[in-house]
Amino acid sequence: MEKYDYLIVGAGLFGAIFAYEANRKGKKCLVIDKRNHIAGNIYTENVKGINVHKYGAHIFHTSNKQVWNYINKFAEFNRYTNSPVAIYKNELYNMPFNMNTFNKLWGVITPKQAKMKIQEEVEKANIKEPKNLEEQAISLVGKTIYEKLVKGYTEKQWGKKATELPAFIIKRLPVRFTYDNNYFNDTYQGIPIGGYTAIIEKMLNGIEVKLNTDFFDNRNYFENIANKIIFTGMIDKFYNYKFGELEYRSLQFKTEYLEENNYQGNAVVNYTEYEIPYTRIIEHKHFEFNNTTKGTIITKEYPDKWTTKKEPYYPINNEHNNKIYNQYEEYSKKNENVIFGGRLGNYKYYDMDKVIQQALECVEKELN
Numbered sequence: 001m002e003k004y005d006y007l008i009v010g011a012g013l014f015g016a017i018f019a020y021e022a023n024r025k026g027k028k029c030l031v032i033d034k035r036n037h038i039a040g041n042i043y044t045e046n047v048k049g050i051n052v053h054k055y056g057a058h059i060f061h062t063s064n065k066q067v068w069n070y071i072n073k074f075a076e077f078n079r080y081t082n083s084p085v086a087i088y089k090n091e092l093y094n095m096p097f098n099m100n101t102f103n104k105l106w107g108v109i110t111p112k113q114a115k116m117k118i119q120e121e122v123e124k125a126n127i128k129e130p131k132n133l134e135e136q137a138i139s140l141v142g143k144t145i146y147e148k149l150v151k152g153y154t155e156k157q158w159g160k161k162a163t164e165l166p167a168f169i170i171k172r173l174p175v176r177f178t179y180d181n182n183y184f185n186d187t188y189q190g191i192p193i194g195g196y197t198a199i200i201e202k203m204l205n206g207i208e209v210k211l212n213t214d215f216f217d218n219r220n221y222f223e224n225i226a227n228k229i230i231f232t233g234m235i236d237k238f239y240n241y242k243f244g245e246l247e248y249r250s251l252q253f254k255t256e257y258l259e260e261n262n263y264q265g266n267a268v269v270n271y272t273e274y275e276i277p278y279t280r281i282i283e284h285k286h287f288e289f290n291n292t293t294k295g296t297i298i299t300k301e302y303p304d305k306w307t308t309k310k311e312p313y314y315p316i317n318n319e320h321n322n323k324i325y326n327q328y329e330e331y332s333k334k335n336e337n338v339i340f341g342g343r344l345g346n347y348k349y350y351d352m353d354k355v356i357q358q359a360l361e362c363v364e365k366e367l368n
Helices: 013-024 065-071 099-106 111-125 133-141 143-158 197-203 215-222 319-332 342-346 352-367
Strands: 004-009 029-032 044-047 050-053 060-062 085-088 091-094 188-190 208-210 226-231 248-258 268-271 280-283 296-305 338-340
Touching: 004 013, 004 215, 013 029, 013 197, 013 226, 013 342, 013 352, 050 296, 060 065, 060 352, 065 352, 085 143, 091 099, 091 143, 099 111, 099 143, 111 133, 111 143, 133 143, 143 296, 215 226, 338 342, 342 352
Parallel strands: 004 029, 004 226, 029 208, 085 268, 226 338
Antiparallel strands: 044 050, 060 188, 085 091, 248 296, 268 280, 280 296
């Protein structure tokens, strides 16, 4: 039986960074992934000259210079700025909520006018102690913004009525009193030229990788071929649901090629009314500049109820699930041969920069 220093379960961002850094230190690594490709959820595939984000839009953004410098070792980034728009009953609004949004809603022009309008609606609602997400949102931004741009989208995303969701899900709603459509406040932002998969390919170059390989199909074998396991899958599944199942939301992606060259004029368009079943349409060629490829590729994103037969995308970090996860986290400290990482391993909704930061911290602690 071949012996490795590290078995890395999952060829996504966390696993690839750890494997890359361990390999540099002379450690022997085996990376396995149950999918038929590397790169996890940031996998991009070139289809007819367009880099398609197979698992939803991934826009890299960070204010962490160390993280930015690190990822730039593996790719050159374009200057893409995330400026999504939202459609509600054929009305188009800029996201996040900013002066362009407020002008379209109420005809206001100055920040002072917009603030007065929002404050007027908040005071009219007179919600002192929000009991659910709906009341919380209205107490923050008023009824107009909530009903047109928050309610339907949120209910689709969570699969529940806003009145059934706890208030703490929305701690704040980003309201900007400028005419700036940049969704993120971060210092650095962009899309890797050539797609994300090329980044992971560079990281895993020279490292043994086995695809279509599920850790749980041959668990006893995999647990005995390495000194240590880096596990980026579901922590509750790893421990055979010892403390109960954690909950997730899943997603369904419906991708199609269209003969027209420009379908919606923007990379990301959100659909905020509940009656439209998808939350957004992604037009992949708009993530890149001057892509003159004929035709276009779009993906409709449908939130979906998660079952064990579906991919888990979003952890549901409510009090019930966090309590269960804390038990797993505490229990995992007894097992020094396994390190958990990434969204599923840590049951947290990480952006890409946070995954990189976490992976580098893990590398520092484990290898230095």
